[in-house]
Amino acid sequence: MKRWPSLTLFTVILFALWLLLNDSLAPGQLLLGLMLTVAITASTAAIRPLRAHPHHLLTALGLFFVVLIDIIRSNIAVAGIILGPAKRRFNSAFMKIPLDLRDPYGLAALACIITATPGTVWAGLSPDGGTLTIHVLDLQDEEAWVRIIKQRYERRLMEIFE
């Protein structure tokens, strides 16, 4: 029974997407949406090779707000760097971070978070999945970045997906 949370969550999201796209709550749309989402969920279940097991949806909500605040803060920081003196603009470099997260859906979420936050871009994962390479625009303290990624994102993602 472990597969149900993922399937029902997927169905609910698809259903909400359909209603939003049509911008209506008419009975016909509700019925059509329900039929479509159930059919799509059933027919694509076979082509999703791995099932995600997201739990702790409250943690996910917390993570959402953490990421939102980080995106706003780093937007301002990156804007400051671009407009600022040349010394800080020539400070970008690659760096490596040891990872404990192994769930592919968790890693995909981490890739989205890191790339969507200005100032950091995901640059690759080592074949054994243990080391993550990111590119940082203003690299001054590697330790601080490792701490941010591991404490703020990885810990919560492991809680959600593992």
Place this chain on the structure above:
Amino acid sequence: MTDGVIPFWVDLLGSLLLISGSLLTLIGSLGLLRLPNLFARMHGITLGNTLGLGCVLLTSILIASIHAERFVFQEVLITLFMISTSPVTTILLMRSGIYRRRMDADRKTAGHQDSSNPG
């Protein structure tokens, strides 16, 4: 007809959000000029993708909700599609940049007999 009339404070807030969103996008694009290489320039573009777009969408939600006299939030869909698509292209660009740099380095170490060969 009461709809279509937009109160002053909404006008003001919407304009402020629009201006800050476009300013952020402009600063991000300015990064293309001011930052030194491909990898650094990719960070600037993200500004317009995230907070720049976010400000414009917030304005859209605000004005549309007042205009239609109900809560309109279909702009959430744009955010959803943006979050799920733009990192993919950014990461692909990053990977291709890394491979190109590696190829250039290989060519340099291979010596001059290969350097006449383009591509």
